[in-house]
Amino acid sequence: MLSAEKIDAKTCLSVVRIKGMMTSILVSLLLFPLVSACTESEHSSEGVNGHRIVLADREPGNWLSHGRTYDEQRYSPLSEINEDNINRLGLTWKYDFDTHRGLEATPLVVDGMMYVTGSWSRVYALDATNGRLIWQYDPEVPPEWAVNACCDVVNRGVALWNGAVYVGALDGRLIALNAKDGGVLWSVQTTPTDRPYTITGAPRVVTGKVIIGNGGAEMGVRGFVSAYDAGDGDLLWRFYTVPGNPEEPFESPALEMAAETWIGGKWWEHGGGGTVWDSMAYDADLDLLYIGVGNGSPWSRQLRSPGGGDNLFLSSIVALRPDTGEYVWHYQTSPGDSWDYTATQHMILADLSIDGAVRQVIMQAPKNGFFYVLDRKTGEFISAEPFVPVTWATHVDPDSGRAAVRPEAYYGYTIFDGRPSPFGAHTWHPMSYNPNTGLVYIPAIDSNFPYKLEEAFEFLELGVNVGIDGAAAAWPVDPDIRKAIRQSMKGSLIAWDPVAQKPAWTVEHKTSWNGGVVSTAKNLVFQGNGEGNLVAYSADSGRELWSFNAQTGIAAAPITYRVDGEQYVAVLAGWGGTMPLVQGGALTHAANKNVSRILVFKLDGEESLPALPVVEKPLDPPENTASEEVIERGMVLYHRTCFACHGDTAVSGGVIPDLRFTSRATHKLWDKVVLEGLLKSGGMVSFSRILDKADSYAIQAYVIKRAHDAKSELSKAQNNGRG
Numbered sequence: 257m258l259s260a261e262k263i264d265a266k267t268c269l270s271v272v273r274i275k276g277m278m279t280s281i282l283v284s285l286l287l288f289p290l291v292s293a294c295t296e297s298e299h300s301s302e303g304v305n306g307h308r309i310v311l312a313d314r315e316p317g318n319w320l321s322h323g324r325t326y327d328e329q330r331y332s333p334l335s336e337i338n339e340d341n342i343n344r345l346g347l348t349w350k351y352d353f354d355t356h357r358g359l360e361a362t363p364l365v366v367d368g369m370m371y372v373t374g375s376w377s378r379v380y381a382l383d384a385t386n387g388r389l390i391w392q393y394d395p396e397v398p399p400e401w402a403v404n405a406c407c408d409v410v411n412r413g414v415a416l417w418n419g420a421v422y423v424g425a426l427d428g429r430l431i432a433l434n435a436k437d438g439g440v441l442w443s444v445q446t447t448p449t450d451r452p453y454t455i456t457g458a459p460r461v462v463t464g465k466v467i468i469g470n471g472g473a474e475m476g477v478r479g480f481v482s483a484y485d486a487g488d489g490d491l492l493w494r495f496y497t498v499p500g501n502p503e504e505p506f507e508s509p510a511l512e513m514a515a516e517t518w519i520g521g522k523w524w525e526h527g528g529g530g531t532v533w534d535s536m537a538y539d540a541d542l543d544l545l546y547i548g549v550g551n552g553s554p555w556s557r558q559l560r561s562p563g564g565g566d567n568l569f570l571s572s573i574v575a576l577r578p579d580t581g582e583y584v585w586h587y588q589t590s591p592g593d594s595w596d597y598t599a600t601q602h603m604i605l606a607d608l609s610i611d612g613a614v615r616q617v618i619m620q621a622p623k624n625g626f627f628y629v630l631d632r633k634t635g636e637f638i639s640a641e642p643f644v645p646v647t648w649a650t651h652v653d654p655d656s657g658r659a660a661v662r663p664e665a666y667y668g669y670t671i672f673d674g675r676p677s678p679f680g681a682h683t684w685h686p687m688s689y690n691p692n693t694g695l696v697y698i699p700a701i702d703s704n705f706p707y708k709l710e711e712a713f714e715f716l717e718l719g720v721n722v723g724i725d726g727a728a729a730a731w732p733v734d735p736d737i738r739k740a741i742r743q744s745m746k747g748s749l750i751a752w753d754p755v756a757q758k759p760a761w762t763v764e765h766k767t768s769w770n771g772g773v774v775s776t777a778k779n780l781v782f783q784g785n786g787e788g789n790l791v792a793y794s795a796d797s798g799r800e801l802w803s804f805n806a807q808t809g810i811a812a813a814p815i816t817y818r819v820d821g822e823q824y825v826a827v828l829a830g831w832g833g834t835m836p837l838v839q840g841g842a843l844t845h846a847a848n849k850n851v852s853r854i855l856v857f858k859l860d861g862e863e864s865l866p867a868l869p870v871v872e873k874p875l876d877p878p879e880n881t882a883s884e885e886v887i888e889r890g891m892v893l894y895h896r897t898c899f900a901c902h903g904d905t906a907v908s909g910g911v912i913p914d915l916r917f918t919s920r921a922t923h924k925l926w927d928k929v930v931l932e933g934l935l936k937s938g939g940m941v942s943f944s945r946i947l948d949k950a951d952s953y954a955i956q957a958y959v960i961k962r963a964h965d966a967k968s969e970l971s972k973a974q975n976n977g978r979g
């Protein structure tokens with residue numbers, strides 16, 4: 257008889273299908289050894305493997321891989337919690353992280369254990385029934401590496417395979433841990449350490465290979481995805497997403513083809529971008545691995561490829577052979593991407609009935625605002641319609657499948673009012689496809705952005721290199737205008753019908769940066785939001801059924817799992833990530849101190865959260881002695897160098913220090929912090945490579961001015977309050 261571990265996922269899948277089709281006693285007898293081997297492995301002591309993930313619906317209590325199943329539907333068949341009893345859902349345990357930065361991870365749960373990542377790529381193994389810490393692992397990412405992260409020191413989760421836990425660390429390492437005790441099994445550096453690469457995405461494991469991408473296109477890197485042997489960490493293949501110097505040999509025929517779409521310029525000198533920083537999916541039947549490719553570096557095509565061209569494989573979905581990394585097909589969502597319109601967003605595989613035929617599709621709602629349905633076997637375009645208002649393209653041509661880009665969208669030195677913004681119409685926040693309703697639930701954003709080339713763009717060796725005029729893109733400082741802009745930015749949960757290509761229902765949120773989604777068999781959709789609530793809705797109508805105040809903004813996606821017959825709902829609550837850093841005050845109603853926690857709920861859960869500590873922030877800036885010219889120069893330098901972490905116009909989102917509240921004592925140490933790295937242990941490295949003493953002084957003068965602005969706004973508000 258075949259042993260369980262010798263039967264691969266495809267064999268088990270075929271067995272299940274054949275068994276479903278044929279019921280004769282003879283066939284059942286013939287298949288018996290295979291069937292029992294497939295079943296036995298559900299409780300294999302070796303842990304998660306390929307056929308457990310392919311057959312994940314046979315153990316719905318577990319959440320074995322990032323999207324629960326290889327098709328990444330994030331739909332749970334669990335049914336104990338339903339519309340009738342959800343009012344009994346209560347907190348049953350919480351786990352407080354020891355960090356206060358952004359949380360974006362999806363926890364995995366197998367056989368009563370939860371494996372999850374917090375900020376700084378730290379890994380935690382917890383008892384999934386009560387939150388007891390079994391082990392934790394800190395990869396000790398150097399804090400100064402944070403300057404290479406465009407979008408906070410976040411991590412979106414681990415992968416499990418044959419008794420190991422895999423995590424991608426912010427500094428580019430891929431680490432395998434023993435699932436039992438967190439001991440390091442192996443660790444490899446997946447990225448060049450002399451370039452600003454980061455890893456924030458969750459690895460996937462398919463056919464014994466750990467697949468991992470990376471980020472860094474905002475800084476200047478060349479994107480690629482790699483496969484490592486899950487057993488020993490050997491590099492098996494690497495697929496680059498953009499061509500290198502055409503004078504040198506191409507790594508693959510696919511790149512030779514891609515190079516035809518880059519015209520003029522020397523994009524390879526700083527990498528060209530195209531990072532695979534988040535989404536992947538896998539079809540075991542078709543033996544295809546799908547990767548989502550990110551934006552160009554710098555953002556504008558004019559700076560990379562001044563002669564035009566599509567710049568493949570930027571902003572594309574690419575299908576690869578998982579065993580070799582060989583290219584099979586691609587579909588580009590944003591030709592000649594100039595808007596940070598990544599196609600790294602969540603990809604979902606499903607079988608849909610379209611025009612009377614069942615189609616095997618891949619679906620994506622990338623940053624560019626269109627919802628795409630493609631044939632996942634061939635990459636053939638099926639349909640695309642905008643799910644939010646868009647200004648960069650008029651439509652996607654139904655015959656060619658190509659976006660009709662408005663010529664003015666390829667902006668120059670005058671502002672193009674782009675919609676969506678670089679935050680996307682939808683970014684990494686996971687969606688969910690519910691086969692019962694046939695709907696895809698999209699955490700959507702509607703916002704615009706003034707795209708304008710930076711005058712005399714020069715590539716800097718530290719920090720952000722997007723080639724955008726950051727000062728022009730900053731919000732005006734007038735508090736009333738800021739408020740109006742914030743109100744014009746909309747966040748919503750859209751239940752999208754992928755066949756009809758239109759919304760079935762929409763819930764409008766009060767903030768634009770909201771959480772990922774899970775849906776269940778019992779007509780439930782769970783989503784956290786920027787206001788700090790975890791909410792359950794009816795999957796078919798969007799009616800609000802239940803909510804819980806988490807005391808802090810939620811961006812991560814919930815999961816649901818079952819242990820000993822009891823169903824749980826879990827979510828990571830904690831503010832951070834791109835928008836909260838850049839556009840301060842996106843969070844309007846949540847905590848004044850970021851709290852980072854895992855929250856877990858079950859029916860009749862009786863726990864509650866302690867009251868939040870109130871943090872008083874004194875606003876006591878020194879006198880401003882600098883000239884108007886110096887302050888103006890500081891404003892420009894600030895928006896080139898500092899805004900990505902400390903927020904535009906020096907208004908922080910509450911995760912990273914708001915510089916306006918810098919004390920007089922700290923102002924005396926300003927140059928030591930900015931030029932000498934006094935606070936590098938907190939992630940604030942020395943910027944002496946790109947700023948001199950006069951620059952540092954100018955930025956300080958601008959920050960002091962903004963502190964005085966805030967002080968006068970505050971006293972005006974207090975006077976109004978008295979009046």
Ligand code: CA
Binds near residue numbers: 551598
């Ligand atoms: Ca980007």
